[in-house]
Amino acid sequence: MKTIFETSIPGRPGVWPDEPHKRAQDMLPAELLRGKKPDLPELSELDVVRHFTALSRLNFGVDTHFYPLGSCTMKYNPKHLEHVAALPGFTDLHPLAAQLKGAGQYTQGALEVMYELERLLCEITGMAAYTLHPMAGAHGELTGAMIIAAYHKKQGNQKTKVICPDSAHGTNPSSAAIAGFDVVNIESRDGIIDPAALAEVLDDETAALMMTCPNTLGLFEDHLQEIVAMLREKDALLYYDGANMNAIMGKLKVGDAGFDVVHLNLHKTFGTPHGAGGPGSGPVGVCEKLTPFLPISRVVKLEDGRYFLDYNHPDSIGYMAPFYGNFGVALKAYAYILRLGREGLIRVSEHAVLAANYLRKKLEHVLEIPFNRVCMHEFVASAVQQAEKGVRAVDIAKALLDKGHHAPTIYFPLIVKECLMVEPTETESRETLDLFVDDLVDILERADNYPEAVTGAPITMPVGRLDETKAARDMAVTWDLARELDEKQAQKPAPAADDA
Amino acid sequence: MSHIPEELSYTKTHEWVRTNGGEVLVGITDFAQEQLGDLTFVELPEVGDVLDAGFEMGSVESVKAASELYSPVSGEVVAVNELLESEPGLVNEDPYGDGWMVRIKMSTEPEGLLSADDYQALTEA
Amino acid sequence: MPYIPHTPEQVRDMLEVIGVASMDDLFADIPAELRPASFDLEPGLSEMEVCRRLETMAAKNRTNLTSFLGAGFYDHHIPKAIDPLAGRGEFATAYTPYQPEASQGTLQAVFEYQTAICRLLDMDAANASVYDGGSAMFEAMMMAVRSTKRTKLVVSEGLSPIYRIMLGSYTSNLNLELVTVPHAQGTTDIAGLIKAVDSDCAGVVVQNPNFFGTVHDFSELFAHAKAQKALSLMSVYPVLQSVLKTPGQMGADIAVAEGQSLGLPLSFGGPYLGVMSCTKKLLRQMPGRIAGRAVDAEGRTGYVLTLQAREQHIRRAKATSNICSNQALCALRALIHICLLGPEGLTRTAELSMERARYAARRLTAIPGVELLNDAPFGNEFAVTLPKSGYQVIDRLIAHDVVPGFPLGRYYHGLENGLLLACTEKHSFEDIGILAERIQGACQ
Structure with a gap:
């Protein structure tokens, strides 16, 4: 499809506001002006609508396809949440209005939403307090790691390192590093954390262990209680990566289980669509002793029932967001929790786990499942057997696209070769799950008999497999750089025949 | 089976070393390039940089992997293979030849380098 | 349960396929002593009730004020497409x-x-x-x-x-x-x-x-x-x-x-x-x-x-x-947004915002005791010093549904009387006139 820059017609009127009385050059000296208007597309509203509608049709989304992308919780997000988040009483609210004396009365509804959501998240996870400021999961990790650093600093502890299991998502070590920690990796055993391996590296300099539970293999960490005790002994904190919260609502309150810091991904568990990569929201909850370090501001409810923003926390790590986080996302999560309620959230986790185990059982005869036991909301299969015949996990993934299913996660976790990480979620019907199984079985049969039919996939998508190596070498990251490259290549003399 | 020339020395971090008087030529091994896949980017030190043995001197990237480069010896960088900036694929095509990376003038005798046999054992471990 | 599609029969079948007797068996890995003692949430609400509750909360916010708040975050028109x-x-x-x-x-x-x-x-x-x-x-x-x-x-x-x-x-x-x-x-x-x-x-x-x-x-x-x-x-x-x-x-x-x-x-x-x-x-x-x-x-x-x-x-x-x-x-x-407006639409938006800011600056500086903080060129936002604290003036005007801007004293010591005002194409000249009159009243 042509880029929008190629469809631009110079002079075509767009959705213009009225003509101003003064032009820029009448208002500012020339040396402060750009001189030439930016070279941006000139299109009618219809041109724009057609272009983006056409682009949208090149995408898979949960609304259009089954999307069993492991660790991402691609569940269906009810549409009324969009209505709620689009209420002008929320969208038109300037964030600074809440910070003006006397204007707090004009933002009471928004502050109430934040206060109430924090309260609900505390109850769901057993934490003492939450901040909604982190704007994504990784941002929550960074916030959590900074809270851990601030706590140890305040305690006078000399803590330099954070331990991450090898099954951890790559953001864990990377967030810990930005919070100033050295990262120590430990190897898993039987797919979960091995207390013996932990004991080897755990020492007085250990600030925290970052854990995902259930972990990225979809397995519950069986040694959790032992690990909690080991950490407590060294005044090391236990961090909970909430990527997999969808598995345990009502079944485990992480605060009660001994976790000190937790981040949640509202966009995974609590009803917000992923938006092709964002915006998300990654609230962080802490146990009582860590509350002084939460980012500011914090929402407080006064005795008279009014809400206000409290900035008076001298030990706070400061501002993680310009304001109060991705409020629009938090709104949807709040409405989602209200809608489902106690029983609903428990059912979400039960059915998420049910669906994952159902698929695991249906597929265990055709794919290797390295840690084949009752899993939580997802499981990891491996295409090692198929790889011996030249059909790799990536090939199976691409063949699934041709069948009309989004592929499972295949680049992660790093500890399983040729992994296919499958998370069906609670919102998919049994019919969809069965269809997925039938289609996957069919692909695996073809992988046995006609491997090239699988390695050549996809054939029904707008494009086939793209040359990522060439793309990384070319670095054509804008249309202008792409054109520059094309011109350069057009000027190059054609290679002589004997070079070819 | 990756190619491991007899006459070169190696590091545990998969660099090869060709000694020539007081200078060494350094690149990454055939095994390393196979593991990484088609390289998309090679970051090298600058001529004049002074390196300590074992310290990071650059990095290589492919689409799905990245790896640091470590200096096998202590000394000063006297040349880098500037072609790799535009043609990182040379490392895949000819790791011990056109894909060389840096030339270093040694300040001390090299220590702890592996022989071809030792390196082969390492890659098979 | 909303959004969970399985019928009770299907759940039974699926449990059978898995080889467990009950839903609870799927959570056997979580030790009994770690199970929550409470999970104290309200029962779920209907879609209608959720919408009603959030609509009520949204109504507690006042957004129909005439506001000159900017400070890096601006209220421009958003094309409906x-x-x-x-x-x-x-x-x-x-x-x-x-x-x-x-x-x-x-x-x-x-x-x-x-x-x-x-x-x-x-x-x-x-x-x-x-x-x-x-x-x-x-x-x-x-x-x-x-x-x-x-x-x-x-x-x-x-x-x-x-x-x-x-x-x-x-x-x-x-x-x-x-x-x-x-x-x-x-x-x-x-x-x-x-x-x-x-x-x-x-x-x-x-x-x-x-x-x-x-x-x-x-x-x-x-x-x-x-x-x-x-x-x-x-x-x-x-x-x-x-x-x-x-x-x-x-x-x-x-x-x-x-x-x-x-x-x-x-x-x-x-x-x-x-x-x-x-x-x-x-x-x-x-x-x-x-x-x-x-x-x-x-x-x-x-x-x-x-x-x-x-x-x-x-x-x-x-x-x-x-x-x-x-x-x-x-x-x-x-x-x-960029494509809908194009170069001319974006330029006009900037210019409309800037010309309104100039009109506001002219009207405000006509008020005794109100001066521009400096005479440097500005875009669609400018700072003035008032004869009173910024907070005080804001307090007075908010009571009349006007938010005149952002108090510079919040972040800059010595600028307690400073007020930062932003205009966009959404402000009419009448809005600005009302702002000037109100500020004049508050400064007296």
Whole structure:
């Protein structure tokens, strides 16, 4: 499809506001002006609508396809949440209005939403307090790691390192590093954390262990209680990566289980669509002793029932967001929790786990499942057997696209070769799950008999497999750089025949 | 089976070393390039940089992997293979030849380098 | 249960396939002593009840005020075509485009967004966005630190105080030195910045227009920084960038922005959009997701996430940043906004906002005791000093449904009587007249 820059017609009127009385050059000296208007597309509203509608049709989304992308919780997000988040009483609210004396009365509804959501998240996870400021999961990790650093600093502890299991998502070590920690990796055993391996590296300099539970293999960490005790002994904190919260609502309150810091991904568990990569929201909850370090501001409810923003926390790590986080996302999560309620959230986790185990059982005869036991909301299969015949996990993934299913996660976790990480979620019907199984079985049969039919996939998508190596070498990251490259290549003399 | 020339020395971090008087030529091994896949980017030190043995001197990237480069010896960088900036694929095509990376003038005798046999054992471990 | 499709019979069948007797058996791994003692939430509400409750809460907020609040976050008109396009499920319910063949819509849009941002700012490359303007500036600083291998950053006090607090928080564990160069009566002290940028400096950080609304040309500062091998980092306001001298023209190495003014509602602070762009030379240092053009085996053009080896899922602790998601849907809104308005529409928006600000400045300075903070050129926002504290005047006017602006005293000592006012094309001349009358009344 042509880029929008190629469809631009110079002079075509767009959705213009009225003509101003003064032009820029009448208002500012020339040396402060750009001189030439930016070279941006000139299109009618219809041109724009057609272009983006056409682009949208090149995408898979949960609304259009089954999307069993492991660790991402691609569940269906009810549409009324969009209505709620689009209420002008929320969208038109300037964030600074809440910070003006006397204007707090004009933002009471928004502050109430934040206060109430924090309260609900505390109850769901057993934490003492939450901040909604982190704007994504990784941002929550960074916030959590900074809270851990601030706590140890305040305690006078000399803590330099954070331990991450090898099954951890790559953001864990990377967030810990930005919070100033050295990262120590430990190897898993039987797919979960091995207390013996932990004991080897755990020492007085250990600030925290970052854990995902259930972990990225979809397995519950069986040694959790032992690990909690080991950490407590060294005044090391236990961090909970909430990527997999969808598995345990009502079944485990992480605060009660001994976790000190937790981040949640509202966009995974609590009803917000992923938006092709964002915006998300990654609230962080802490146990009582860590509350002084939460980012500011914090929402407080006064005795008279009014809400206000409290900035008076001298030990706070400061501002993680310009304001109060991705409020629009938090709104949807709040409405989602209200809608489902106690029983609903428990059912979400039960059915998420049910669906994952159902698929695991249906597929265990055709794919290797390295840690084949009752899993939580997802499981990891491996295409090692198929790889011996030249059909790799990536090939199976691409063949699934041709069948009309989004592929499972295949680049992660790093500890399983040729992994296919499958998370069906609670919102998919049994019919969809069965269809997925039938289609996957069919692909695996073809992988046995006609491997090239699988390695050549996809054939029904707008494009086939793209040359990522060439793309990384070319670095054509804008249309202008792409054109520059094309011109350069057009000027190059054609290679002589004997070079070819 | 990756190619491991007899006459070169190696590091545990998969660099090869060709000694020539007081200078060494350094690149990454055939095994390393196979593991990484088609390289998309090679970051090298600058001529004049002074390196300590074992310290990071650059990095290589492919689409799905990245790896640091470590200096096998202590000394000063006297040349880098500037072609790799535009043609990182040379490392895949000819790791011990056109894909060389840096030339270093040694300040001390090299220590702890592996022989071809030792390196082969390492890659098979 | 809503949104869970299985019938009781299906659940029974599925449990049988799994080989367990009950749902509870699936959770046998979680020890009994770890099971929650309570899970004290209300029962679920119907869709109607949820909507009603949230509508009631929304109604507790007052949004029909005449407001001149800006301070980096502006109330511009949002074309109505954006919501239905960006709201399409194909965009909104997709994930990060890990399977490019099934994500060409997102990827091409990101590629187009990157191109549009580069053209607006005259930069070579842009990423597919970070969280907001403040975190974008933090990432820009880290780029400067990595690429110069220096640790000192010189920051103008004209950079939004909100961002300066964020930078202080983010860098608190990183052994970096942040040197702040004070503003000069609301203008950016270019001479002071030049003096502070030396050969130990990783980068210099400025904002245009600065927090007080004044417009600058930083070409000389950036040339000086370049001579010191320091990088020039600039935060801009995208709407005004359709008329103002660009970061590229001034020689900036990295330009960032809060992208909210490009078609995103104020929404009480987020979700917003961290715009981030740089020179080609720095592209590999840029964090976050970047789309690049690619080609398939049949020669068809497509787009992929490229340069992923910089990122956390490969580099882990050594990644350029921990950032993993982006604000793709917000970036899409910004792109659609830019395309709907085009160069003329964006320019008009900037000019309408600026001419209203000029009218407001004229009306306000006609009030005895009210003066402009400085006589520097400004865009659509300017600061005045009042005969009374900013907070006091705001308090008085809010009672009359007018929010006259932002009290500078909140972040700047000595400017307790300062008021920062922003205008956009949404303000009528009548609104501004009422504002002037009210301020006059409050100042008497």
